[in-house]
Each structure stands twice: as structure tokens, then as C-alpha cells.
Amino acid sequence: MLEVYNTLSRKKEIFIPQDPAQVSIYACGPTVYNLPHIGNYRTFFMTDLLVRTLEYLGYEVKLVMNITDIDDKTIRDSGKAEMTLKTFTEKYTEEFFKGLDLLNIKRASEYPKATENLAGMIKLSQKLIEKGLAYEKEGSVYFKISSFPNYGKLSKLDSKKIKIGASVDVDEYAKDNPRDFALLKASSPKEIMRGIYYESPWGKVRPGWHTECSVMAMEAFGPTLDIHTGGVDLIFPHHENEIAQAEGATGKPFVRYWIHGEHLIVNGEKMSKSKGNFFTLPEIVEEYGGEVVRFMFLSVHYRKKLDYTKAFAENAKNNYSRLRETFEKLEFLLPSANLSHYPADRKTLESLPLFEAEFKTALEADLDTPKALKVFRKLSRSANTYLEKGKNREVLEKLLIQYKSFAAVLGLFEKKDKKIPIEVLKLVEKRETARENKQWEKADSLRAKVKELGYSVQDTKAGPQIKKI
RNA sequence: GCCAAGAUGGCGGAGCGGCUACGCAAUCGCCUGCAGAGCGAUUUCAUUCCGGUUCGAAUCCGGAUCUUGGCUCCA
Structure with missing residues (x-):
């Protein structure tokens, strides 16, 4: 209801x-x-x-x-x-x-x-x-x-x-x-x-x-x-x-x-061209990205004034990145997740329907997105905690499904990541070989090259994770 | 003048009757060739003021103070 x-x-x-x-x-x-x-x-x-x-x-x-x-x-x-x-x-x-x-x-x-x-x-x-x-x-x-x-x-x-x-x-x-x-x-x-x-x-x-x-x-x-x-x-x-x-x-x-x-105000004041605190969307998207702007909107109830400030925007960016990090990690780890090597974690699995219910209740209460985000964060934390100890395929799959379901309602994580250029993939591959041979200097310089192309590499147990910067 | 809304820690910002917000900052740990990033945990710290209701209030009800918005084109 x-x-x-x-x-x-x-x-x-x-x-x-x-x-x-x-x-x-x-x-x-x-x-x-x-x-x-x-x-x-x-x-x-x-x-x-x-x-x-x-x-x-x-x-x-x-x-x-x-x-x-x-x-x-x-x-x-x-x-x-x-x-x-x-x-x-x-x-x-x-x-x-x-x-x-x-x-x-x-x-x-x-x-x-x-x-x-x-x-x-x-x-x-x-x-x-x-x-x-x-x-x-x-x-x-x-x-x-x-x-x-x-x-x-x-x-x-x-x-x-x-x-x-x-x-x-x-x-x-x-x-x-x-x-x-x-x-x-x-x-x-x-x-x-x-x-x-x-x-x-x-x-x-x-x-x-x-x-x-x-x-x-x-x-x-x-x-x-x-x-x-x-x-x-x-x-x-x-x-x-x-x-x-x-x-x-x-x-x-x-x-x-x-x-x-409700309205959005800027530094406690109404937006107006004469005050010089007038922002068009492209200006802000340029700085933070569209999804972060959306996240800002989500983090304040729609019937409350949203006071747009630098600190607020940075805050939203951090919160958003944390949620996204988990999402990316789940997607990254899923293909290599082992079916039986790790036990399915009951506690994690059982918590999912509870999160779902809590999330739904929040939105049903006059679109309480701040609360819905809170539940989302709980899911994120739960996923992170699990990933520290286990990578059972079933659990990962279910976590990811739940994650996507929340994200879809809130309209997050929809941007299709552009494909990573082959150039970058090749460099990363070379770097892996160098690392295997303990040629650290070579590995580091390859990493620098990847960075020049706008990507970062993170070394994880499941292999290198490439991200756009 | 007439209507509204809001005042929370070092900062930003949730919370809407009892239970952890969260992020930044700080500390410890995990991971790592290194680095970065990430993850977990922890400490200190707050509820504008004055009353009231209640076993119990940041949360509900009065009042005060301050701030903002609307009453005119406006999302």
C-alpha cells in the first residue's frame, strides 16, 4: 500500500x-x-x-x-x-x-x-x-x-x-x-x-x-x-x-x-541568476556525473528542501561511490565465483528478503528515499562483509540480483559502461605477466600507461579489476 | 501583513516515540611485490532554548529565538 x-x-x-x-x-x-x-x-x-x-x-x-x-x-x-x-x-x-x-x-x-x-x-x-x-x-x-x-x-x-x-x-x-x-x-x-x-x-x-x-x-x-x-x-x-x-x-x-x-536551493538561498548561484544540469553533471546528481536527489526526501552545497555534493559522491563499488565488485567476481568451494552463507541469504521488505516499506511511506538508501547501504555492507570471507556463486548471484532490483527502482547504475579498449586490456595482460615474473618496475610502468589511458587497475585475488577513472 | 518549512556531533547530513544512520576526518586491522583503491572494525562527539504529554522524546504538543521559502513569472 x-x-x-x-x-x-x-x-x-x-x-x-x-x-x-x-x-x-x-x-x-x-x-x-x-x-x-x-x-x-x-x-x-x-x-x-x-x-x-x-x-x-x-x-x-x-x-x-x-x-x-x-x-x-x-x-x-x-x-x-x-x-x-x-x-x-x-x-x-x-x-x-x-x-x-x-x-x-x-x-x-x-x-x-x-x-x-x-x-x-x-x-x-x-x-x-x-x-x-x-x-x-x-x-x-x-x-x-x-x-x-x-x-x-x-x-x-x-x-x-x-x-x-x-x-x-x-x-x-x-x-x-x-x-x-x-x-x-x-x-x-x-x-x-x-x-x-x-x-x-x-x-x-x-x-x-x-x-x-x-x-x-x-x-x-x-x-x-x-x-x-x-x-x-x-x-x-x-x-x-x-x-x-x-x-x-x-x-x-x-x-x-x-x-x-520541494525546491532545491543553493547555499541556503534561492537560486537566481542575479545572485550568481544558478546551476544548469550540464554544469553539475560535468563535475559529478549524472548518477551522483540523481543520488543527491534520492538522499533528500522530495518534500524537503534540498540545500545544494559543495559539501553536500561531495558527500553524495562518496556515498554513491561506496554503493557502486560493491556493485562493481559483485559483477566482477561473479564470473569467477566457485560453485562449491565456499559454503553458501545462510545468514546472508536469509537477510535478503528482510532487506527487500524494509526497502519496499520505505518507498511506500510517501517515497521515503533516504530510508530506502539506508536499506541499500545495509545490503551493500552485508555484501562487502560476505565477500571478505566467501565467494559462493549462489550467494553472489542472489546478492547481485537484489542489488540490481534496488538500483532499478532508484534509477541507479544504469549507465552502461563503455567497453574497455583492447589497448588497455593488452597492457593489463602484459602487466600480469610481468608481475608473475616479479618484474616490478616493468609492471609499474605498464600500470602508469594504463592510467594515462584513463583506467586504473586493482590487483585482487580474482585477478586485475580494471576501472575507468 | 498573511501562510508555510526548518534548527542534530569537528564538518555535511539522516532519523518522525524505545533499537546502528551514513559519509568525511581520526585509530586499528585485512588485502598487497609495491602503490593506490577497497573492505571490516573502533573511539570521541550532538540533538537551538523553555515548558508539557509519556514508563520512555531528536522524534508528539505549546511557547521563544533564529533561518529560509511562498503570497508576483517561477520546478
Whole structure:
């Protein structure tokens, strides 16, 4: 039984999908106007973790994540770059996918784009106008929050008390009430000149940000979906508005479980370009590797702020390496493991189901990855201890299977190691011969050569273990 | 102003009512031609402050102090 924290109730709830055959998840995806930063990816990671956990627990999952490829920022920055909106957003969509791969984030079933869903948005707007929940003004369509009594139920904000921002939008668009939000925005003359518009009953328009998500989510799953994910900052107004639009139109509950991921901050401060503490994913991956970044995410619960600091990153790197070391050792030793030479260690074998149970319990408790990692470490230690005294094939096999099972749920150790070059293998072989003949100087110089090629050799009882540095 | 979240050892950072976090650092041992790396074990050391609940609290409940975040584009 999976328990998740539902923002709607502010409580942990037992998760029961409406359709036992398939869990429906909609995740807010990126706005493709620049390289996503590491905090963005923490949220995408969180959704990936959720999917993997559900699959581990035996569910079939369908995940849909949108790509916002038209909004104020994409229009503005594509203009600055003197590119068409399409070319510009395609470039950053590709970057986004590259980032997912770096973090072993599994692809969603679909990535619908805002620009491809205008028909649905226009239809939704029409329906809301018919119901008296929206109105047209100067070519834009706005949602009238005063007509929707449930407004504020997710964010727990009183719609009358929401502070009106000093945003330019307030005067830029003629709304009845400054708190009303746009479903469709009238395209500006400049936008029309660039071809950024769609024909609608109210003239040439482009989508409002909130509209696309409601439309694409319902397009994929119908009026009610199981889970909707996103970052905490989307609770208000984005998700609040999604609820208003969807429930206003259908009269049915839109989302059964809202799951929000906390932010990543840097040295105790919010990431921002002006503070100079803004990190894109490639920058950090460059230094630590994608799996270590993933490990960082895993080591802090998704509803807790992750304070990214140098010390924290180093810590994660060490912890990660220790786990990986054991994994590699198991893989390395297994082929040469003797069937009967060593006795099967009962204690080790019997501990495996216990670890498995503990691991599962941890994830079921609102995706408690820090605890799951703790169990993983226990397994690692247990494996290490066993390897010191015995190498029975059966035990090694079972340890490795267990190891891989944990790793798969957490999304670790998936990077396929590039094949070791023949050159390196030959050098190592020569070195072994030299060692057998006790030609230590020769052996050492060969080791140095191997190192130059970017590999290290460790002498073990089972022979030399080669690793990429 | 209105909502939230958090304060743990030399450092970083888990823990969510009783039981080992873990990593770094230190010590010992194993392994080794050497080296590195690895592995195991060990010591010292903490729970922001003040109350309360409890047989028992880092953990639950008040209060204080400090820090951070949201209320506006935002993962």
C-alpha cells in the first residue's frame, strides 16, 4: 500500500487508482526557452521516482508531460534570438530530453505540446463562457474566479485576499478583476506579424499557460486523473487555475492526488541568476556525473528542501561511490565465483528478503528515499562483509540480483559502461605477466600507461579489476 | 501583513516515540611485490532554548529565538 502526501488534503493518503489497470499521471513539464536548471530537474526526477515506485509495486503507469512551447518567455526570447518560435523551442526541447537522459529519467508516454492543442483550449474556453465562468474582453478570454466558489481549495488561499502583484499584466490586459487569469490571450500585432497566433471565435489568440495543462491532461485521461505532479511553486496560481478551468467545465473532480516536490536551493538561498548561484544540469553533471546528481536527489526526501552545497555534493559522491563499488565488485567476481568451494552463507541469504521488505516499506511511506538508501547501504555492507570471507556463486548471484532490483527502482547504475579498449586490456595482460615474473618496475610502468589511458587497475585475488577513472 | 518549512556531533547530513544512520576526518586491522583503491572494525562527539504529554522524546504538543521559502513569472 503506497501512501502519498496529497496537497489537496495536506495529509498522507493511501493511494488507490481509479482504474486498477492503469495509473494516470500528468506532470507539468518544462517551458522550453532556456536550459532547465538543476532545480527543475529535481521535480522531473520526483515524478520519475513516483513512476518507478508505482511500477515496482506492480502498477501499470501512464505518464503524460506537457511541453510549454508558447508563452511570454518563449515568444520574447525567440524574438531576441531572431529565430522562429518553432525552431527556438525545438532546440530547447531537445536540451530538455538530453538532461533527462543524464539523470536516467524514464521517458513519459507522451509529451504533448501547447502549440498542438489550441482546438481543445478554444473548446474549453467556449464551454466556460457558456457556463458563465469566463468572459471575453478585447480579444482575450478570462476566467472569472468570483464565479467559481471552490477557487483556492488547493492552495488554501482566500481568493478575496490574494495579493495583487505589481506585475505589468495588471494593466496590460483589461480584466474585470485583476485576479482573473487569461485562458486565451489576444495576440499582439507584433506576434501576429511573426505568425504567432491561432484563429478563434474571438479573433487571433495564443494560449494562456494554465489552459494548456487542463486541456492536455483531460485530453489524455478524461475529466479525472489520479495524480498530478509539479513543483511547490505551481500550487498557486497554476494548479489552482487548472482546477478552476477543468472542474468549472466538467463539474467533476479534476485530480485525485496532487503531489508537489520541494525546491532545491543553493547555499541556503534561492537560486537566481542575479545572485550568481544558478546551476544548469550540464554544469553539475560535468563535475559529478549524472548518477551522483540523481543520488543527491534520492538522499533528500522530495518534500524537503534540498540545500545544494559543495559539501553536500561531495558527500553524495562518496556515498554513491561506496554503493557502486560493491556493485562493481559483485559483477566482477561473479564470473569467477566457485560453485562449491565456499559454503553458501545462510545468514546472508536469509537477510535478503528482510532487506527487500524494509526497502519496499520505505518507498511506500510517501517515497521515503533516504530510508530506502539506508536499506541499500545495509545490503551493500552485508555484501562487502560476505565477500571478505566467501565467494559462493549462489550467494553472489542472489546478492547481485537484489542489488540490481534496488538500483532499478532508484534509477541507479544504469549507465552502461563503455567497453574497455583492447589497448588497455593488452597492457593489463602484459602487466600480469610481468608481475608473475616479479618484474616490478616493468609492471609499474605498464600500470602508469594504463592510467594515462584513463583506467586504473586493482590487483585482487580474482585477478586485475580494471576501472575507468 | 498573511501562510508555510526548518534548527542534530569537528564538518555535511539522516532519523518522525524505545533499537546502528551514513559519509568525511581520526585509530586499528585485512588485502598487497609495491602503490593506490577497497573492505571490516573502533573511539570521541550532538540533538537551538523553555515548558508539557509519556514508563520512555531528536522524534508528539505549546511557547521563544533564529533561518529560509511562498503570497508576483517561477520546478
